Amino acid sequence: MKRIYSVFVENRPGVLCKxxxxxxxxxxxxxxxxxxxxxxxxxxxxxxxSSGHDRMIEQxxxxxxKKIDVIKVKTFxxxxxxxxxxxxxxxxxxxxxRREIMEICExxxxxxxxxxxxxxxxxxxxxxxxxxxxxxxLQSISIVEVARTGTLALSKCLE
Amino acid sequence: xxxxxxxIIKCLEAENVKVVFGYPGVAIAPFYNSILNSKIRSILVxxxxxxxxxxxxxxxxxGKSCVCAVTSGPGATNVITGVxxxxxxxxxxxxxxGQVNSELIxxxxxxxxxxxxxxxxxxxxxxxxxxxxxxxxxFKEAFFIANSGRKGPVLIDIPVDIQDAVINxxxxxxxxxxxxxxxxxxxxxxxxxxxxxxxxxxxxxMICVGGGIHLSGGAEELIHFAERxxxxxxxxxxxxxxxxxRHPLYFGMVGNNGKNYANRAMNESDMLIxxxxxxxxxxMSQPDLIMANKVLIHxxxxxxxxxxxxxxxxxxxxxxxxxxxxxxxxxxxxxxxEWVTAxxxxxxxxxxxxxxxxxxxxxxxxxxxxxxxxxxxxxxxxDVGQNQIWSCTYYVVREGRFLTTxxxxxxxxxxxxxxxxxxxxxKRQVVAVCGDGSFQMSMMELATIRQHxxxxxxxxxxxxYLGLVREFQHHVYQDKYSVVDLTGSPDLEKIAEAxxxxxxxxxxxxxxxxxxxxxxxxxxxxxMECIIDPMDLVKT
Numbered sequence: 001m002k003r004i005y006s007v008f009v010e011n012r013p014g015v016l017c018k019x020x021x022x023x024x025x026x027x028x029x030x031x032x033x034x035x036x037x038x039x040x041x042x043x044x045x046x047x048x049x050s051s052g053h054d055r056m057i058e059q060x061x062x063x064x065x066k067k068i069d070v071i072k073v074k075t076f077x078x079x080x081x082x083x084x085x086x087x088x089x090x091x092x093x094x095x096x097x098r099r100e101i102m103e104i105c106e107x108x109x110x111x112x113x114x115x116x117x118x119x120x121x122x123x124x125x126x127x128x129x130x131x132x133x134x135x136x137x138l139q140s141i142s143i144v145e146v147a148r149t150g151t152l153a154l155s156k157c158l159e
Numbered sequence: 160x161x162x163x164x165x166x167i168i169k170c171l172e173a174e175n176v177k178v179v180f181g182y183p184g185v186a187i188a189p190f191y192n193s194i195l196n197s198k199i200r201s202i203l204v205x206x207x208x209x210x211x212x213x214x215x216x217x218x219x220x221x222g223k224s225c226v227c228a229v230t231s232g233p234g235a236t237n238v239i240t241g242v243x244x245x246x247x248x249x250x251x252x253x254x255x256x257g258q259v260n261s262e263l264i265x266x267x268x269x270x271x272x273x274x275x276x277x278x279x280x281x282x283x284x285x286x287x288x289x290x291x292x293x294x295x296x297x298f299k300e301a302f303f304i305a306n307s308g309r310k311g312p313v314l315i316d317i318p319v320d321i322q323d324a325v326i327n328x329x330x331x332x333x334x335x336x337x338x339x340x341x342x343x344x345x346x347x348x349x350x351x352x353x354x355x356x357x358x359x360x361x362x363x364x365m366i367c368v369g370g371g372i373h374l375s376g377g378a379e380e381l382i383h384f385a386e387r388x389x390x391x392x393x394x395x396x397x398x399x400x401x402x403x404x405r406h407p408l409y410f411g412m413v414g415n416n417g418k419n420y421a422n423r424a425m426n427e428s429d430m431l432i433x434x435x436x437x438x439x440x441x442x443m444s445q446p447d448l449i450m451a452n453k454v455l456i457h458x459x460x461x462x463x464x465x466x467x468x469x470x471x472x473x474x475x476x477x478x479x480x481x482x483x484x485x486x487x488x489x490x491x492x493x494x495x496x497e498w499v500t501a502x503x504x505x506x507x508x509x510x511x512x513x514x515x516x517x518x519x520x521x522x523x524x525x526x527x528x529x530x531x532x533x534x535x536x537x538x539x540x541x542d543v544g545q546n547q548i549w550s551c552t553y554y555v556v557r558e559g560r561f562l563t564t565x566x567x568x569x570x571x572x573x574x575x576x577x578x579x580x581x582x583x584x585x586k587r588q589v590v591a592v593c594g595d596g597s598f599q600m601s602m603m604e605l606a607t608i609r610q611h612x613x614x615x616x617x618x619x620x621x622x623x624y625l626g627l628v629r630e631f632q633h634h635v636y637q638d639k640y641s642v643v644d645l646t647g648s649p650d651l652e653k654i655a656e657a658x659x660x661x662x663x664x665x666x667x668x669x670x671x672x673x674x675x676x677x678x679x680x681x682x683x684x685x686x687m688e689c690i691i692d693p694m695d696l697v698k699t
Binding site for chain 1: 276279280284304339340461462466467470
């Protein structure tokens with residue numbers, strides 16, 4: 001089962017290490033990780049996607065809450081949140097496939113953000129599933145390199 | 160003008176610290192210079208690990224956080240095992256480590272170790288102080304964190320230049336301002352009512368207490384509750400002593416090394432109240448199986464322990480003492496005399512009979528006899544190995560305490576922990592019981608005992624083997640012994656003489672009464688060696 005944890009922590013040096021250390025020490029998986037400041041510069045939000053059985057998921061939340069630098073932990077499944085990732089992907093192109101790449105980008109709502117004579121950089125910000133679709137489509141064209149952020153997520157807006 | 164080191168001492172004084180166990184070095188030198196201007200007693204141990212164990216013994220007897228202070232690099236890394244032991248046993252320690260000059264941190268200079276990084280999974284919290292003015296706040300927080308909620312060690316790493324820096328203005332904070340740490344102490348009222356309801360329904364209720372009962376100081380409340388509703392009590396290793404061994408409602412230690420009738424009682428109960436116990440493997444090897452046919456109430460101050468190893472029917476977060484007080488206010492008309500009578504029958508009929516070898520000291524009879532002769536409020540510290548299991552099984556606790564490391568199981572714990580206990584309660588009798596393996600892990604502390612006049616008494620159950628491992632190899636590897644022979648060990652009589660201690664050697668049970676009498680007679684350090692059958696087993 002997949003779970004997304006928004007871990008709000010004191011914005012202090014070493015805190016990220018304590019949180020991720022907890023995962024490795026207790027044999028919990030981290031599928032993805034993203035960190036950034038919140039609206040309060042004293043607070044950072046660490047978004048962790050993890051998977052495991054029920055008891056493990058409960059333990060992760062409890063162990064996170066035990067950490068003294070952790071202010072609060074919100075957990076949700078994929079359905080009850082909006083999740084986004086950002087990917088930058090550099091591909092090599094030739095005259096004959098330039099058009100095709102541009103079409104793919106249009107189809108999935110990706111942008112071309114940089115170009116040279118034979119390379120272009122594609123940017124996409126979307127759900128992890130749709131990023132995977134784009135990546136699959138680009139596999140047939142030659143990919144130079146890829147950089148992806150971890151998943152960011154917020155629970156859906158309340159009525 | 161006040162330096163950081165002076166400020167640390169002021170903080171310790173504000174926390175009413177009386178003793179610091181430790182080992183100096185250049186990186187903690189300013190601290191050890193400032194402590195000279197204070198009434199705080201500093202005790203020099205002979206290796207840093209012992210500083211943490213001694214602090215553990217002190218904390219367990221005094222109920223307050225105890226301080227150990229060591230230097231950077233190897234001093235700090237040596238203390239880790241002691242800190243990890245305290246963490247596993249939930250003992251409140253403040254561990255101060257010196258650190259190299261803050262400008263040099265990260266450049267791998269002489270005696271530099273990333274100690275806050277290294278101990279991360281063995282401490283409740285740690286600090287690396289970068290500004291001298293943070294000292295008062297950090298110490299205030301550290302003492303609060305260590306001795307509240309689920310107790311545990313807190314490490315404070317202080318670079319030597321911060322200890323030397325001048326602090327602007329010292330004022331020890333009266334209040335704590337931490338938005339992230341608010342331990343739950345009182346139990347949830349709804350859950351409390353549910354527990355009483357279940358207790359009314361239950362036919363065979365049972366309480367199993369762990370180390371948390373001692374940490375909360377709730378032993379009296381536990382006994383009161385058990386007596387009021389006639390609920391039988393068993394304990395884990397860390398819970399031993401919460402109830403006197405011979406209390407009619409106490410049915411011994413559970414687990415793979417516990418009493419068979421205690422395990423049977425727990426299995427047959429239809430309601431089990433776990434109090435301050437982790438339901439770890441040594442107490443319950445197949446928790447889900449044991450829990451299948453019963454209502455489980457899990458009381459623990461640490462939310463994460465509840466449901467970690469077994470899913471409870473009623474989780475109840477809070478401090479054991481508070482919760483028993485809350486339960487006390489509820490009304491319930493139930494007694495479970497029939498069930499208690501059944502358990503008494505188990506206790507009388509299921510006793511394991513040992514067939515001791517008359518050529519040696521029988522650890523079972525010896526420990527029982529010793530405990531009966533010891534002062535009522537004595538403190539008994541068991542080490543790790545066969546000696547620990549025998550101690551757990553045969554020691555008779557009255558009003559005293561039984562200390563051991565049930566969580567980490569660190570060999571060599573008993574002697575330094577006994578030193579700490581004796582320093583906390585100089586008037587009480589303190590006896591450390593170890594094997595010849597564990598003795599040799601801490602025998603350098605005999606010097607500390609002599610130097611600082613901490614008259615603990617030490618018993619070595621000598622069998623010339625790492626007995627528990629040998630026993631394991633006997634059962635699992637058909638007597639193929641590998642690296643368990645302790646040949647080459649020193650003559651303990653000469654060791655005792657070298658450290659100026661009295662010495663008694665006991666070869667068999669014939670003279671045990673007189674020997675024990677001599678051993679306990681005066682409030683001074685005595686080393687007693689008991690020769691036990693090398694082939695003796697804890698499981699027969």
